[in-house]
Amino acid sequence: MFKMNIPGAFLRRSYRLKCTKCLGRSLSTATEEKIEIPARIERGPTDILRALESTITRDITAAHYKYHDDPYLLPMNNLAKRSFAMAQEAGRKAAHWVRSQHPELFNHQECDPPIEAFFPKMVYNENSEVTEEDLKNVIDRAQVSDAILINNLLKAKGLEITNETKQSLLELLCYNNSEDILDEEFIEERWFKQSSGIKDRQRKTWKDASAAEEIFISIDKPTSDSYSAIIQGMAKFNQAARAYQLLEEAQEKGFELNIHAYNSIIKCANFIKENYDLRWSFIVNMLERIKQAGLKPNLGTLNAVLFTLSTMVNSRMVKDFALKTLNEFKSLDIEPSLGSWYYILITFCKDRGPRSAVLKNILNEIENKNHKIQDLSDTHFFVTAMDIAHHHLNDISVGQRLHKLLLFGNNYDLIGDSYKESIYYRHYFSLVLSNVPLQDFMESMYNKLVPNIYVPEPSVMREVIKQIELNALIEYIPRIWSDIIVFNQHNREDLLNLILSVMVDNKPKQDTELVEKFANIGWDIYETIDGQNQERYSNLQFTGDLLGKIMIVLLRNDNFEKACTVMNKLDHQHQSIVGVPCFEALSLFVDHCIKNKAPSRAIECIQYASDSGFPDIITLGAKLNEQLTLDEKHLNRLSKFVDLKLS
Amino acid sequence: MMNLSRNIERVPFRSIEKQLVASYCNSSPQTQTKQEEFRALNIRNVKDPFQTRRRLQKTAVFPPRADQMPVDQDWGSVWPGPRSFHPATVPLPVRQGFTEKGAPPPNKFNNAELMKIPNFLHLTPPVIKRQCEALKKFCTPWPKALDNEDKIQKNFPIEVISSDYCYSSPTIRDPMARIITVKFKLASLKLDDRARDKFLRLVGPRYNEENDTVTIVTDRCPLKKQNYDYAMYLVTALFHESKKVEPWEEMKSEADMEIYCWENNASKKNIEALFGCKSEEIPNAAEYSEAVSHYMNEGENDYTISKYGEAVKKLLKLQGTN
DSSP, X not given: OEEEOOOOHHHHHHHHHHHHHTTTGGGTTTTOOOOOOOXXXXXXXXXXXXXXXXXXXXXXXXXXXXXXXXXTTOOOXXXXXXXXXXXXXXXXXXHHXXXXXXXXXXXXXXXXXXXXXXXXXXXXXXXXXXOHHHHHHHHHTTOHHHHHHHHHHHHHHTOOOOHHHHHHXXXXXXHXXXXXXXXXXXXXXXXXXXXXXXXXXXXXXXXXXXXXXXXXXXXXXXXXXXXHHHHHHHHHTTOHHHHHHHHHHXXXXXXXXXXXXXHHHHHTHHXXXXXXXXXXXXXXXXXXXXXXXXXXXXXXXXXXXXXXXHTSOOOHHHHHHHHHHHHHHHHTTOOOOHHHHHHHHHHHOOXXXXXXXXXXXXXXXXXXXXXXXXXXXXXXXXXXHHHIIIIIIOOHHHHHHHHHHHHSTTGGGGGOSHHHHHHXXXXXXXXXXXXXXXXXXXXIIIHHHTTTTOOOOHHHHHHHHHHHHHHTOGGGHHHHHHXXXXXXXXXXXXXXXXXXXXXXXXXXXXXSHHHHHHHHHHHHHHHHHXXXXXXXXXXXXXXXHHHHHHHHHHHHTTOHHHHHHHHHHHHHTTTTSBSOOOHHHHHHHXXXXXXXXXXXXXXXXXXXXXXXXXXXXXXXXHXXXXXXXXXXXXXXXXHHHSOGGGO | OHHHHHHHHHHHHHHHHHHHHHHHOTTOHHHHHHHHSOOOOOSSOOSOXXXXXXXXXXXXXXXXXXXXXXXXXXXXXXXXXXXXXXXXXXXXXXXXXXXXXXXXXXXXXXXXXHHHSOOOTTOOHHHHHHHHHHXXXXXXXXXXXXXXXXXXXXXXXXXXXXXXXXXSSSOOOOGGGGOEEEEEXXXXXXXXXXXXXXXXXXXXXXXXXXXXXXXXXXXXXXXHHHHHHHHHHHHHHHHHHHHOOOGGGGGOOGGGOSSOOXXXXXXXXXXXHHHTSOGGGXXXXXXXXXXXXXXXXXOSOHHHHHHHHHHHHHXXXXXXXX
C-alpha cells in the first residue's frame, strides 16, 4: 500500500484561493518555514532487488539454488549435481518441444507486456510466403538456419534484398559458421558442457562453400564491411589461409578493413607463418598496417598479439615481446583484461621453464577490483592462475589472494563453466592441503566448501587421506569415509586400499569409539565389494591383502563372526582372489580363534596359510596346540600340514 | 451331486497315489512336483515369463541439513525469501497440529499444518534491519519543516492512496491496482454553512463525522491514472457545486428546515414581544433558547420537558413558588 500526499493541480488552486482570502493574515504568517521536498532519487527497475540481494551471502549448508532444497533432492556428488541439473534442463527442453509440436495450444496471451519468448516460434518451410521483413526479424533473433532458408526462398522468388540486410545476414553467418547455436536459455547445458573450445581451437572448422561464402559472392559490390565480416568468420574458425588471402585482396582493391578483421588475422598467425620469427614479423607487419589504415587498436588487438606470443616456444625474446606489447598498449590507454593476463601467465610460467613470480605482479594490478567479461579468454584466467599458484609457485599466500579476488564483487561470474570451477578448486584444495595444518584445512575449507560448492575428486581425497596419515589425525577417518561413500568414490580400489592401510597402520587406542568405527568401515568395504552387481562393467575384485586388512580391523574390535566370514571368503575363493593377506592378519585370526575356542576355524586358517606358502605356520600350529587342548580329530587335521613334533 | 462327491473322493486318492509314486522313485522328487505345478500359458513364447524385477538401487538419504547448521550462522542467507516451511531447513523444534488428548502436537517432520500456515521466517528483525539499511540509499530525508501532524494537514490536505501488486506471473497487471482512494478533511475546504450543508448532501455516506474526513474511492476506469483524474474531477466538481447557489435554494422556507433553529422562529419573537426588548438583553434567554431547541429537535421526553420547564421558570423568574 502506498500512500502519497500529492499537491496536485487541484491543491494548487486551493492554495491560491487561500492566499487571496487571507491576504490580511499573510503578514502575520510570513515567518512560516518554507517546505522543501527533496527530489526523488532515480532508480532502475531492478535496483531495489539488487540492493536486497546484496544483503544475502552464500549459505554453506545449502546447495546451489537451482536445486530443490530437500534432503531427497539435494545432490551430494558431481554425478548427481550434473544429472539433477540436466533433468531440469530436459524438462525445459520437453516444454519447448511440446510448444513447437502443438503451437495451436499456446495462442492465449497471458503476459502483459508481451514476452516474445513465450509465444510459439514461427516455422518456415519451402512454401512459406516470406518477405525481407521476415529475414530481418530472423537475423535479429539469430536463428541461423531459418535465415538461410528465408534467404534461399527470397532468391528463388527473385526478390532483391537490400545490401544492409545482406550485410547483417553475412555477419550472422560468419559469426556462427552457418550453424545454429545452443539456445541461450539452456544455461545448465552450457554450464556442464565440457569446454569444447579447446579442441576446436587447433583445427579448421570453417565450412568451405557454406551459405556465408555464397552470400559473400552474391554481393555485387563488396564493401569493406563485407570483407571484414568474411575475414573475421574465416579467422574465427581457423580457415586462416583464405582469410589472409581475402585480406590481401581487400587491400589491393583499396578497402579499409575494420580493426576486428586485423585482430582476427593476428590471432591466426600460427596457421599462416611457420617460424616463430616469421610469426613475430607478421604481427609487426599487421600492426603497421593498422597504423597505416589509421585505426585505433583495442583490447582485442592486445589479446590477439598476446595469444600468438603465448603459443611460441619459451624464450627470453618472447617474454620481452610480451612485456613490450603490454607497455605499448598501456601507453595507448588500453587496460588489459583478465584474458590478457591469462596469456601473460601461460607465456611466463611454462611447465619446464624457470620459476616466474609474474602472477604476484599481476595480482597487485588486479586485486580488489570488480572485473567484467571483455574477452572470451577471460574465463580461463582463474583456473590457470590457481594452477600456477599450485604447481608453479606452490605459494599459499598467492592462492589465497587469488581466491579472495574470485569472491570479490561479481568476479565469480568469470569462473567459466563447471569443469573449470572444479579444476580451480582441485588446485586450490591441493595447494592449501600441502601448506596448511590439516585441522585448519578441515575447518576453514573442507567443512565450508564440501560438498555444496565443490566435490573433491578422488585424487584430492587421496591427498586428504595421506595428510591424515602424516599428521596422525585418524579421528577424521570416519568423516572422510562417509564422504567417500557420499561422493560415490567407494568403488575406487586405490582409495579403499589407502584408507584401509591407514587404519591398519595407525592402530587407535583400545576401547575407544574409533576401534568400533574402523571395524564398521572395514565391514562396509567388505560389503561394498561383496554386494556389488556382478554384471557391472568394471568390477572391484577382492585381493588377499585387502581382505587381510579388513580382517585386522574387524578383529581389533573383536568382531570374530565377521572376521570368520572374511576368512571363509579367503579360503573358499582361493583361486579367484589375487594375492595373499599379510601374515599378521592370519596370526591375529588364530589368536582370536583361541580366544573364542574355535579350533576348527583356526585349523582352516592354518591350512590356508600353509597352502599359501607361509613359512611361519609352525609357530601358528604350536600356538594353537599349546593354548587349546585339541581333540584327536583336530590334531590329525593339523598334523597333516604342520609337523607338530618339531615345535 | 453325484459328480461332486466323486470328485471329492478322487482328490485325496490321487494325492495318496502321488505320494506312493514319490516314495517309490526317490531319485528326483523335485522334477515330479514341478510337472504337477499349474502351468501358465506362454503365448508370446518368452523364455522365462516370471522375470525377476531388477532391484532398484536405493540412494542414501542424507540427514536434514538443519543438523549441520552452525549456531552462529547467518539465518537471512539460509532463508532469504518467502517460502513454505521445510523441516530439513528450519533448525527449530517447532510443533503444530492437534492429536488425541494429552499427546504433544506433532513435530515438524511430515507436518502439513506447518506448511499450510504462512511463515515470516524470511523477515526476522535483524534481516529487516539489514534490508532497511540497504534500501536507505533510495530514500530522501523527511522535510524538516513538516515536523507535526498539523503542518502536514495544513500543507498537504489531500491524501491519495493506491496499491501496487507484485508477484511472479507472466503479467504485471492487476485489476486491483486501478483503485484510487482520496481522503481529505472537510474543514480544509473552508466552506460556509450553506455550502457545507450542500456538500454533505452531495457526498452522502462518504463523509465521516467522527474525524471530519471525506473519502472518495474511484474504480470505474480501467487505469490508475484515469481513476486518479476522475477522483480529482469529483473533488473539484463537488467543491464548486456546493458553492453555487441555485435560485430555488432561496425559496427554502421555515417548513423546509431540517432542524429547529430558535433564532428564526416564533418563539423568539414571542419572548421579545413579552419582554419588550432584544432577546440578547433578556436574562436567561440563552438557556431558554437552548432548551426550546433541544425540545424541538430531540423530541418530547422527560428530560427535555423538565429542562424546558426549568428554563421557563428561570426566564419568568418563578423561582420558589413550587
